[in-house]
Amino acid sequence: MDRGTATMFARARATARPGHRARTVRAAAKGSSEKKRGRANERAPLPREYAHHAPGSVQETDDVVRWGYAEPEAREKWANTVITHVGDGSREPVRLGVCVGEFHNKLMDRMLEDARVAAETMGATIDRVMWVPGTYEAPLVVENMLQDPTLDACVVLGYIEKGSTLHGQEMGSTFSIIAKQLELEYGKPVGMGIIGPGATAEQAEERVAYAGNAVRASVRMARTFTPAEAEDDDER
Numbered sequence: 001m002d003r004g005t006a007t008m009f010a011r012a013r014a015t016a017r018p019g020h021r022a023r024t025v026r027a028a029a030k031g032s033s034e035k036k037r038g039r040a041n042e043r044a045p046l047p048r049e050y051a052h053h054a055p056g057s058v059q060e061t062d063d064v065v066r067w068g069y070a071e072p073e074a075r076e077k078w079a080n081t082v083i084t085h086v087g088d089g090s091r092e093p094v095r096l097g098v099c100v101g102e103f104h105n106k107l108m109d110r111m112l113e114d115a116r117v118a119a120e121t122m123g124a125t126i127d128r129v130m131w132v133p134g135t136y137e138a139p140l141v142v143e144n145m146l147q148d149p150t151l152d153a154c155v156v157l158g159y160i161e162k163g164s165t166l167h168g169q170e171m172g173s174t175f176s177i178i179a180k181q182l183e184l185e186y187g188k189p190v191g192m193g194i195i196g197p198g199a200t201a202e203q204a205e206e207r208v209a210y211a212g213n214a215v216r217a218s219v220r221m222a223r224t225f226t227p228a229e230a231e232d233d234d235e236r
């Protein structure tokens with residue numbers, strides 16, 4: 001990480017809302033409540049519509065995954081370590097906001113549908129969708145969605161195409177830094193369903209499933225880290 005980026009993160013941490021960390025921990029603890037335990041471990045089959053998946057991605061398989069640390073011969077080595085997989089054991093409903101770039105409208109229609117199917121499979125709902133001209137417009141929408149107490153997480157869908165200059169790279173890294181900074185500031189996950197930068201149209205076609213990946217990741221994250229005030233709102 002270069003110095004400018006490190007300074008930006010340091011500033012974000014310094015200005016993060018006071019007490020947020022405590023709320024996050026409380027929310028995580030709440031995740032193990034009776035209510036959540038009741039719906040634990042239900043799994044719906046995942047659709048396999050697209051050819052390309054992130055290699056080795058756990059979310060992308062319905063097969064039983066065997067973890068090295070859980071094998072009998074490894075148990076002793078890990079006996080004193082708490083090992084968890086974020087979001088596991090919870091089917092808590094998660095309310096998502098989705099921000100989509102109009103720049104590649106046809107592809108985005110398909111990514112949005114992939115996101116919807118993934119949300120449904122995960123026991124989450126997409127409660128709000130906002131289309132923006134392109135990825136550069138997404139940061140303000142992400143912030144707005146994270147501020148909304150009726151939403152638990154936000155997912156951004158986009159495609160940053162291969163251009164002839166560094167414009168796309170600049171867009172991608174600027175957006176990534178801001179999105180992750182906002183995630184830390186608000187303590188709500190921001191799912192990154194962005195293809196590229198630098199992806200050709202053919203590569204983009206094969207990566208529509210990045211939308212579902214981002215939904216599954218942010219739903220799992222929200223189940224563990226959703227801030228207390230968003231949950232409290234539900235319980236009032």
Ligand SMILES: Nc1c(NC[C@H](O)[C@H](O)[C@H](O)CO)[nH]c(=O)[nH]c1=O
Binds near residue numbers: 137160
């Ligand atoms: N070229 C891509 C864009 N460009 C549009 C910008 O995001 C923005 O709307 C414009 O600069 C006005 O502020 N957006 C993408 O999402 N993907 C691209 O490949």
Ligand SMILES: CC(=O)[C@@H](O)COP(=O)(O)O
Binds near residue numbers: 160162163
């Ligand atoms: C990634 C882009 O925005 C792209 O369309 C712009 O192309 P260029 O890098 O040739 O300006």
